[in-house]
Amino acid sequence: MKYLQAQRTVAALPDDAPASTVLLATSFQSENLDLYLQARHALAGQRLTVEHLPFNTLAQQSYTAASHDEVWLMLPWDWLPETDWRTGLPAQPLDLADLEARLTAQEQRLQQRGVPILYLDALMPPVMANLALHAQLAHRLREAAYRAGARLLDGEAFDLTSFLNTGVAIAGRGADAVAEALYELRYPNPKVPRKVLVTDLDQVMWRGIIGEDGLEGIQYRPEGAGYPHFLYQQALQRLKHSGTLIAAVSRNDADLARAPFEAGNMTLNDADLVAILGSYQPKSAQIRHLLEQLDLGLDAVVFVDDNPVELSEVSTALPEVQCLQFPESVAAFPDFLARLLTHFEQDTTSQEDRQRTELYRTRLKGMAPVNAEGADLTAFLSSLEMQLTWHDRSQTQRDRALQLINKTNQFNLNGKRWTDDELDLVLGQGGRLYSASLADAHGAHGEIMACLIDVEGCIRAWVMSCRVLQRQVEAAFLHVLTEQPIASEILVFDRVNTERNRPLQDFLDTLALDHNRIERDRLAQQTQTARTLFTLHSATETSPT
Amino acid sequence: MEASLRDDIDAILSSIIKLDTAEGVHRSQCETWDSMAQVALVSALEGEFDLALSLDDAMQLNTLDDCVELVNRYL
Numbered sequence: 001m002k003y004l005q006a007q008r009t010v011a012a013l014p015d016d017a018p019a020s021t022v023l024l025a026t027s028f029q030s031e032n033l034d035l036y037l038q039a040r041h042a043l044a045g046q047r048l049t050v051e052h053l054p055f056n057t058l059a060q061q062s063y064t065a066a067s068h069d070e071v072w073l074m075l076p077w078d079w080l081p082e083t084d085w086r087t088g089l090p091a092q093p094l095d096l097a098d099l100e101a102r103l104t105a106q107e108q109r110l111q112q113r114g115v116p117i118l119y120l121d122a123l124m125p126p127v128m129a130n131l132a133l134h135a136q137l138a139h140r141l142r143e144a145a146y147r148a149g150a151r152l153l154d155g156e157a158f159d160l161t162s163f164l165n166t167g168v169a170i171a172g173r174g175a176d177a178v179a180e181a182l183y184e185l186r187y188p189n190p191k192v193p194r195k196v197l198v199t200d201l202d203q204v205m206w207r208g209i210i211g212e213d214g215l216e217g218i219q220y221r222p223e224g225a226g227y228p229h230f231l232y233q234q235a236l237q238r239l240k241h242s243g244t245l246i247a248a249v250s251r252n253d254a255d256l257a258r259a260p261f262e263a264g265n266m267t268l269n270d271a272d273l274v275a276i277l278g279s280y281q282p283k284s285a286q287i288r289h290l291l292e293q294l295d296l297g298l299d300a301v302v303f304v305d306d307n308p309v310e311l312s313e314v315s316t317a318l319p320e321v322q323c324l325q326f327p328e329s330v331a332a333f334p335d336f337l338a339r340l341l342t343h344f345e346q347d348t349t350s351q352e353d354r355q356r357t358e359l360y361r362t363r364l365k366g367m368a369p370v371n372a373e374g375a376d377l378t379a380f381l382s383s384l385e386m387q388l389t390w391h392d393r394s395q396t397q398r399d400r401a402l403q404l405i406n407k408t409n410q411f412n413l414n415g416k417r418w419t420d421d422e423l424d425l426v427l428g429q430g431g432r433l434y435s436a437s438l439a440d441a442h443g444a445h446g447e448i449m450a451c452l453i454d455v456e457g458c459i460r461a462w463v464m465s466c467r468v469l470q471r472q473v474e475a476a477f478l479h480v481l482t483e484q485p486i487a488s489e490i491l492v493f494d495r496v497n498t499e500r501n502r503p504l505q506d507f508l509d510t511l512a513l514d515h516n517r518i519e520r521d522r523l524a525q526q527t528q529t530a531r532t533l534f535t536l537h538s539a540t541e542t543s544p545t
Numbered sequence: 546m547e548a549s550l551r552d553d554i555d556a557i558l559s560s561i562i563k564l565d566t567a568e569g570v571h572r573s574q575c576e577t578w579d580s581m582a583q584v585a586l587v588s589a590l591e592g593e594f595d596l597a598l599s600l601d602d603a604m605q606l607n608t609l610d611d612c613v614e615l616v617n618r619y620l
Contacts (some may be wrong), residue, residue, distance in 0.1 A: 002592060002593045003557060003589045003590075003592040003593040004553055004556060004557065004593055006592075007556075007560060029584070031581075031585070032584070032585060032588035032589075032592075036592075159597070161597070161599070161600065162587075162588075165600045165603075166584045166587075168584055168588060171588060171591050171597065172587065172588035172589060172590065172591025172592030172593070172596075173591050173592060173595055173596070173597060175588065175592050176592065
């Protein structure tokens with residue numbers, strides 16, 4: 001929350017809002033937190049007055065009787081004044097053994113007072129003899145804070161420049177985050193454990209796309225890129241043993257989605273999941289249907305997916321569902337895993353917990369496939385700021401386009417594989433090979449679509465990477481195609497329904513094709529809305545249109 | 546865009562120095578624009594515009610124009 005928004009939030013409180021007072025106990029200038037703290041309370045309909053201690057009197061406060069209306073925000077030097085930047089470095093390096101008795105006494109004093117404490121793990125000056133001892137001291141202070149019942153906040157919000165210049169330890173940029181943590185400390189939100197984990201499969205349960213890479217191409221073993229997925233499966237197995245129901249939803253054919261589980265080589269097998277749903281229906285519809293069959297509420301569900309579009313679709317349609325994004329980078333994986341597990345109960349395991357999956361599997365036998373609408377994603381797709389870059393690959397740089405045509409299964413017009421010679425023949429007769437790259441607010445997706453159209457206006461090959469399904473990029477691509485210098489006024493789709501190209505079939509079914517033919521103007525009309533979601537660039541002309 | 550930025554900064558500064566508007570106000574002639582208000586102003590600008598202002602810059606803020614010019618420079 002920004003400053004003016006916080007101001008407006010407080011101003012919008014009704015006059016008769018319940019009021020309370022809190023003592024924000026700090027050893028530094030913390031008045032700049034007041035507005036943000038008041039705004040956090042205002043969001044919950046409460047008016048708050050914030051009081052402060054006289055400057056640098058926090059230590060004395062710890063000897064007084066605790067009140068119900070105080071909350072402490074502590075820094076390392078509130079445990080050990082020798083570590084305060086503003087008092088300078090000690091003449092001699094500190095010895096942790098000499099400090100132990102003081103730390104223990106303060107721990108006990110604060111434990112007895114029992115007031116909520118937020119400990120900001122701020123950067124300390126080098127008061128120890130070396131870096132290892134410095135790290136040990138920092139660790140000991142965190143331990144002291146934990147023992148006193150404090151919640152820890154990383155030191156990012158601490159601003160040394162501001163602290164040295166004005167005594168304000170939390171600069172404006174970090175004020176709201178600290179205020180939010182203080183509010184949560186005063187009013188902890190008791191989490192009701194979730195009971196069902198619904199997970200995506202491709203790029204989540206395993207690395208790779210089962211429909212494209214096949215059983216042999218996906219990675220889930222404890223090696224290389226498979227590691228996060230191996231660990232994720234282990235975490236799910238642990239949750240399953242403690243009674244959480246695990247279900248999978250995937251934009252795949254059902255048999256493809258199940259194949260890796262049935263093969264029996266992964267940590268999780270078929271029997272560990274209460275349901276494995278493979279369908280091209282919106283995931284929100286699949287989840288809703290599954291929960292109806294399980295007779296559980298949507299607020300019991302955590303949904304994990306790597307794709308922000310899918311996550312948005314589910315959170316828009318089913319706001320009760322807790323959505324988590326499976327991280328792209330390994331660096332973000334530990335935090336994801338920790339956050340995931342906090343949503344579920346793992347402390348107790350009864351016989352019933354262990355058998356719960358089997359009990360619910362029985363209930364689900366005979367579950368009919370779902371056929372329903374998902375959420376309207378237009379607003380979300382607009383927010384993605386998608387940029388489509390159009391490439392004419394007829395003359396040069398056609399390797400990626402050809403590779404895409406020859407390896408894509410799901411969004412593939414006919415499944416035909418092309419050789420260089422066959423391609424040369426079509427292009428030599430005046431055909432064109434087009435491709436498109438996609439980028440959005442989250443980053444670049446690379447060259448994700450390719451299309452070969454012959455001189456007669458027949459689309460001989462058309463593929464799209466399934467990584468970018470559900471963004472309407474296929475419709476926008478067709479719109480741009482209608483604007484290309486193609487002689488024929490009628491476009492013909494050389495369509496073949498294969499076992500694997502259901503997504504392509506579903507999309508073509510939304511177009512009013514007449515025996516796989518359509519007039520260019522009509523196609524342009526039908527794809528106009530999708531086109532507005534994209535800024536178009538030409539690879540040779542860099543200015544947006 | 547520029548007018549909107551100025552309006553936002555005026556809203557921040559005027560609320561801190563407790564006036565209806567900060568237009569035409571100079572720090573040296575405003576009793577409520579004391580050192581505490583200066584600290585609050587810097588923190589508020591940093592919080593609103595996600596900035597980290599240097600001490601030198603912060604000390605040069607004497608008018609609404611100064612604030613607008615400084616924020617524009619950092620953005």
